[in-house]
Amino acid sequence: MKVLITGGAGFIGRMLAEKILARGTLTAPTGAATAIDELVLFDAVPPPAPRKALEGRVKTVTGDVSDKVQVDALIDRPDMSVFHLASIVSAGGEQDFDLALRVNLDGGRHILEACRRLGSKPRLVFTSSIAVFGPPGMTKRVDDFTKETPQTTYGVTKAIGELLVNDYTRKGYLDGRSARLPTVIVRPGKPNKAASSFASGVIREPLNGEACHLPVALETVMPALGYRSIVENLIRLHEVSGEAIGADRAVSFPSLDLTVGEMIAGLKRVAAGRKLGPIELRPDAEIQRIVAGWPTGTAWAKAKALGLVCDPDVDSIIRAYIEDFLEN
């Protein structure tokens, strides 16, 4: 079977590709575990040089998910699955409303339509976000039954994506699943335009011996999950039966509700002996405004029932990052 990962040049896209290749199989539209003979990473930007595990084993295609013709050309085999990760992120969407609608909403619709056209009811995993929640409908602790009243354009397009995935699934056009992600830590590389970027930076930059400029207070709580668990859960969500998820195909991923202070304390425990770069408070009003609209606690009974995993603590998340990106 074929697997397409949109946003495949991104960190999660590449880690997901590695994990899928290591597995070798996924459940095909037939319902049977099937060997993967084609894995395509699609993204607006060329991927960085692949880690060893991906060398020569994936095809990369650079293009625009809001271009229907390009999307149709990618989703071309009845025996395929799609992980739709491509997205304009939160702060990026606040800067360019039209781009966020074009990529996230129009692009998402192209993906859904292309899957429908296959006629094989392919499995689709769509990455939504905890940013679908916002103050008007939100208790600070959110769950799978919390009303979605997002306060960013990014969150709005993700909430719309969940609705459309549900309806395309209900109509029998595809077999969709929406993964409502918390903040992903620890992302390697450079800060990105996500308002949550500091949650990785506050661990990553000190470990790299660099200064971290923290835009929010130490008391700020972030529901977060380690990238290894994120990737594992994307695959598990792909593999479970649609009936087990139910008519609302969106699932809030597990998360740890961590203060920035707890992340820093974990870093100091795990990295004892390493020379750490300094952490400096540099308040940023726009980032604080966006983050203040996010929930500070999550409940994820549905994810648990479906067998999705959660990291035991922030220390293990930091150790995994050191192992994957500093020691290997």
Next chain:
Amino acid sequence: MKVLITGGAGFIGRMLAEKILARGTLTAPTGAATAIDELVLFDAVPPPAPRKALEGRVKTVTGDVSDKVQVDALIDRPDMSVFHLASIVSAGGEQDFDLALRVNLDGGRHILEACRRLGSKPRLVFTSSIAVFGPPGMTKRVDDFTKETPQTTYGVTKAIGELLVNDYTRKGYLDGRSARLPTVIVRPGKPNKAASSFASGVIREPLNGEACHLPVALETVMPALGYRSIVENLIRLHEVSGEAIGADRAVSFPSLDLTVGEMIAGLKRVAAGRKLGPIELRPDAEIQRIVAGWPTGTAWAKAKALGLVCDPDVDSIIRAYIEDFLEN
């Protein structure tokens, strides 16, 4: 100022036009009560012959709300307001998924973009529906904080509309308000493709001396509101300040939670002395499936706080229908 009513050939559109003309003014984007010098009814079908109150006082335009060029031509004055009522309805959307997305989603986006382009932050009243609620996220009693997990394509497009109205408002592109309507009774004329059509038919057909074929059981509960109150509330929702509504611009309209049996009992009280056509049970599995997914009770604290009105009982709703359509 100019007022545009999309879906203006429909029953609510025309009743709304009458009421607006009777008022003579609405709050313009300037914030001041302003005389209406142009009222346009836009619809996919030509309007029926106007009732006396509308003769010569409105312009009617026939066209397609999913055609961006046509929509842009209609939304052409900074000093205007839009009531966006045009929609493929529930059963119609189940029959033609692509049409529902084109008219309700693409058409809705054209309306939003055209309002944004004016630059004057015009007021927009968008009619959403109680059909945004569905079993996965729903308690049978719904309110303004109930998660929207619609189980019809119609409901999905309405939930998406609410999200987009909120975000265009948050960005300062327009001043939007979404009216989450219960079932409207008593609609005159013929049955339509709405799954809720029987709620009017069970009163209207007997009064016209015709047989009513009831597709659902007498115990079926429908949150419903009389059309006079619907129209009054659309205008009140247009007139209140956006700040009073808050960041979630969608408002569940007041409703009476009526069983079909209660509607029939009301009919027999109000129409005592009239010869009524027979009511025959003709169960319809598809209508029952759709209706079973709808809530059976509503709470509408926000609507009440904003000064929206509710009919005192079903009898007064039936009396209004007789007065407006059988006696005049």
